[in-house]
Amino acid sequence: MTASPPPPGADERPRVVVVGSGWRFLSGISYYTCRLSNALAADYRVGTILMRQLLPTRLYPGRGRVGRQLSELSYDPSVHVFDGVDWWGVPSLIRAARFLLSFRPSVIVFQWWTGTVLHSYLVLCLVARLAGIKVVIEFHEVQDTGEAQHRWAALYCRKLIKPLLRRTDGVVVHSRFDRVALRATYDLGDVPDEVVLHGPFDHHEHPAAHSGAAPRGGPAPHPRSAGEPCRLLFFGTIRPYKGLEDLIEAFGRLPSHYTLTVVGETWEGWTLPATMIAESPAAARITFVNRYVTDSEVDGFFAAADMVVLPYRRSSASGPLHIAMSHGLPVVVTAVGGLVEAAGKYSGTTFVSAGSVPALAEAITRASENVGRRHTDPSSWEESVAAFSRLFARIGLTSALPSGAGPSPAERVAQDAEITASSNQTVPLLAPDLR
Structure with missing residues (x-):
């Protein structure tokens, strides 16, 4: 499915494009990309570019279910979806670039979870920068733990992600622990970052x-x-x-x-x-x-x-x-x-x-x-959107909606030290389990 960008003047809210996993290689990132796009659509005009064929099907751990309809979740009708980009690039990546330029966002948000999308992200990042679009990367992990076991895959990721990071205006992580782990892995310098807590996965509820x-x-x-x-x-x-x-x-x-x-x-x-x-x-x-x-x-x-x-x-x-x-x-x-x-x-x-x-x-x-008592989920997609808005404002998007000030640099340092001490995880690696 490929959706056309909205006509000029249809909606004057700030525009955001989210890039993440599609439904063909279903995973937790597929759900997260959809939920985040739908949540952002409450305050922004949102487009989504989906990674459709991540790699040759035979190499995927869940190869037996690739392409099967297992999810009931769907994108909000207001979200314009491009589905999607294939790992070999042509012509899908060219079409994705055209979609991006036609949509005219102020910022593009890349979901990072696997090195298989790196070459596609580099191309889209280059197109975005040439068009004056701000670039944000949301890190779910440094590299997939299975990929990291393969020497050449790990080397490819660590080397080629650096050009992507050099062209990044802001970074999103899900916890202060992840922020420490990410900065220990890559030299991000003074690139602004924001902790965006994971929103609720309540789409499975009856x-x-x-x-x-x-x-x-x-x-x-x-x-x-x-x-x-x-x-x-x-x-x-x-x-x-x-x-x-x-x-x-x-x-x-x-x-x-x-x-x-x-x-x-x-x-x-x-x-x-x-x-x-x-x-x-x-x-x-x-x-x-x-x-x-x-x-x-x-x-x-x-x-x-x-x-x-x-x-x-x-x-x-x-x-x-x-x-x-x-x-x-x-x-x-x-x-x-x-x-x-x-x-x-x-x-x-x-x-x-x-x-x-x-x-x-x-x-x-x-x-x-x-057992026998129901507990209230403290997470909120509204809080996630507010955190994104803070980051958008920090990277110079004056049209981003005001959502309050974040912690000062000194407060961030103190928080990082506190959260590092509070976790007994000694290996500074991100390892998400989103499904």
Whole structure:
């Protein structure tokens, strides 16, 4: 689908183009690109350029589902969508450049999550700069953890991202921890940055969740008594840094009234959790759904859960965390990276140190006290848009909507020191799990 840019004078609000993942290679960035574009459309005239064919399909970990209709989310009718750019470039990249020039934005916002889009971003960035368009990069991670394992892919990314960064007017990250990690990796100099907290992933909710009825069609929550069944859920792609093997081992130490459902697609050949599930003495109480599930199924799995457990070894952001918070569920999550900030204000959070099976088992038992109560999600897309507006103003877009002043440079330094000390993630890498 390719949408035509709006006619001149149709809408005089400031114009923004968001560049990110399309629906063909569905991932958390696909959802995030859509949700961000729709949120910005409340205050800005928004166009979106989607990366359609990221790489040869045979090289993608989820190759079996490429192109399948798994998402029910859609772009707001006011958002003008170009779908999309293919990795080989011609003619899709030429058409994307024409779309960009026709739309005439003041700023272009690149979603950064994989090196496969780097060459396309370099071209679009060059076109934008020649046209006087400001350039912002929103970092979800420094480089995909799977790509970083391959020497040539890592080298390609680290070398060729530098020309892109030299032409960048502003940077967005999801937490102060990520800001420290990013600046430790790349020399950004005095390029302005802004912390934009991840907005809620509430698009999976059943309509009843907004009506005051029993949440998502299930029974009304109620406080649990000792020994009453407690249903745990792990959700998201299965990768080495997710810590699922810690959860499987910890689950084996829990009493028999606990059950566990694991829902996720295996990436990077990480089959250890699957092997552990099959061999676990508690295997009869574990349900394993080893695939990328549809949006309607997502709601069902969270509706059936009493608690979500996310035992990441490291992380900068987590889509499953935001889905859990939008459902009001108790969450046990490791205190690593950006998750400290993302879940710190959520009343249903129980933090636990990463990599400790006994601590994880104890945290799950302790968090059971939160089961049966619905908790309020503190995240907001309105706050995300306000943070973008602050950055737009800082990089000289006088037409950007005023949204209040951000912290001073001295306050930023103090915040960075505080958040670095508050996280037990010692590897300064961004590692998001947006789905």
